[in-house]
Amino acid sequence: MELQNFVINDIKPLRITDKISDLKMLFNQLTYSHIPVVKDNVYMGCISETDAHCFEGSITIEDCAYAIEGFFVRPMTNWLDVLESFAQNDSNIMPILDENNKYLGYYELNDIIHLFNETPFFAEPGGILIVEKGINDYSFSEISQIVESNDAKLLGAFVSKMDGDLVRVTLKISNSSINEVIQTFRRYSYNIVSGHEDDSYVESLKERSKYLDKYLNM
Numbered sequence: 001m002e003l004q005n006f007v008i009n010d011i012k013p014l015r016i017t018d019k020i021s022d023l024k025m026l027f028n029q030l031t032y033s034h035i036p037v038v039k040d041n042v043y044m045g046c047i048s049e050t051d052a053h054c055f056e057g058s059i060t061i062e063d064c065a066y067a068i069e070g071f072f073v074r075p076m077t078n079w080l081d082v083l084e085s086f087a088q089n090d091s092n093i094m095p096i097l098d099e100n101n102k103y104l105g106y107y108e109l110n111d112i113i114h115l116f117n118e119t120p121f122f123a124e125p126g127g128i129l130i131v132e133k134g135i136n137d138y139s140f141s142e143i144s145q146i147v148e149s150n151d152a153k154l155l156g157a158f159v160s161k162m163d164g165d166l167v168r169v170t171l172k173i174s175n176s177s178i179n180e181v182i183q184t185f186r187r188y189s190y191n192i193v194s195g196h197e198d199d200s201y202v203e204s205l206k207e208r209s210k211y212l213d214k215y216l217n218m
Contacts, residue, residue, distance in 0.1 A: 073096055129181065
């Protein structure tokens with residue numbers, strides 16, 4: 001995905017010689033978690049709003065330079081890596097630097113998430129299926145084979161959780177009904193954590209249980 005159209009330049013980085021009071025004032029005007037800081041027009045990093053409010057307003061940013069976080073991305077950074085950097089740094093603003101570490105602007109988290117929402121994983125109709133298996137027993141090739149053997153298409157898949165010896169994989173499947181896929185996963189010893197389509201196997205058990213309860217209460 002092209003990210004060039006999402007570069008924002010409406011915030012001028014603060015200088016390291018600016019006062020903390022200037023930083024606090026800027027945070028009061030904005031909804032961003034961090035503000036970029038430069039020294040002699042060279043990017044130094046960002047200071048978070050949480051840290052800014054811990055310092056006296058009369059001191060300079062340089063006096064508390066240890067609180068500066070040096071995260072950034074490059075213009076050619078893949079959008080998934082950009083999204084990962086947002087998550088790792090718990091930020092909603094991501095500075096962009098060129099190869100000479102010149103500050104070019106920033107990405108806003110909401111824009112990158114919007115791009116993610118436009119991918120077929122979210123935009124195309126289909127079912128979400130979450131499966132679980134031993135970390136040494138699953139493979140994406142097997143998962144793809146199971147899906148496609150039921151005349152369905154795999155729109156996306158990612159490891160959504162790793163817990164000890166178990167791995168959890170979230171799938172997006174382009175099919176009006178994923179019940180056949182679910183049954184095949186069961187035959188291959190996958191645990192079905194969640195299927196966001198009607199799972200007739202489970203629904204049938206529920207219906208029988210309701211019928212039995214109704215019969216016993218007559």
